[in-house]
Amino acid sequence: MEFSIEQTWDSLPVGHEPVKICFSPGEGGLNMVVDAPFFGDPAAPPGPPGQPFPGLWDYEVAESFFLNSTDEKYLEVELCPHGQHLVLLLNGKHNVLMQQLPLSFSVAVSGVRWHGQALLPWRYFPPGIDKMNSYAIHGSGAGRRYEALYPVPREDLHEGQSPDFHRLEYFQPFSLQSIMGESWVQPESDLWDTASR
Template sequence: MNFIIKNTWDSLPVRHEPVKIRFSPGDGGMLMEVSAPLFNDPAAPSGPPGQPFPGLWNYEVVESFFLNSTNEKYLEVEVCPHGQHLILLLSGKHNAFMQALPLSFSATINRDRWKGEALLPWRYFPPGVNKMNSYAIHGSGSERTYEALYPVPREDLVEGQGPDFHRLEYFQNFSLQSIMGESWVQPDSDLWKTAE
């Protein structure tokens, strides 16, 4: 299943080759593949590649969120062209109860492009995922750019509003079965029992 981020968070068209995200079945989880232009702004995080990096959203990242809209439990996945990553489990908007979980993620840079591949374990997904959204962020200072697969519609914008990727009401329908097959049943997760 392929997705292309064609808009900024406030529904303006992006002015570069768009970020592409692909989800497919993986061994014990779902593969997330990113193909994106490399802006190299800001500079790389100071943490080692392949490791979680707190505050990764302040750097150049691509993010995907997987939501159970009935109870606002969701998984946030952040990946960076330099190999760092960040996983957050949230119960309620902005309320992370677990973060910096390990992740099998690798990224490669080829001149002005980067590709990344992460295997998202099933235990990271909340039960009953039915919506998702994805984002891309790059740039520094006044050039900081926030892009969204499902942006805030222009008619919903209010003066002074800024980007907030936790606007769950703008997430769109999504089913893990659409990737894994209609008969697939999501495995139970020990991690989400702590959020109940």
């Protein structure tokens, strides 16, 4: 299942080849593959590749969010072309329960493109995922660009509004069964069981 991020967060067309994110069945989780233009702006985060990096959203990243829209529990996954990653579990908008969880993530930059692959363990997903959104960020200063698979519609914008990737009301329907098979049942998560107590 492949998605192309073709609009900015405020529903304008992106001015480059879109970031593509693909999901497929993985061993014990969901494979997330990013194929994207490499902007190299801003510079790499000052953390080792392959490790979680707090505040990764301030750098060049591709992100996907997986939401249970009934109770607003969701998983946020950020992948960086320089090899860092950030995984957050959230209970309610902006309410982080856990972050900097480990992730199997490999990445390669080839000229003007980057290709990353991560395995998202099932234990990271809250039960009852029914919506998702994906994003991409790059650039510095006035050239900073925020892009969204499902952006804020132009008619909903107001003056002075800034990008907020946690606008859960704009997420769109998504089914893990559409990737894993209709008979597939999402495994229970010890992380979410603990967090929900």
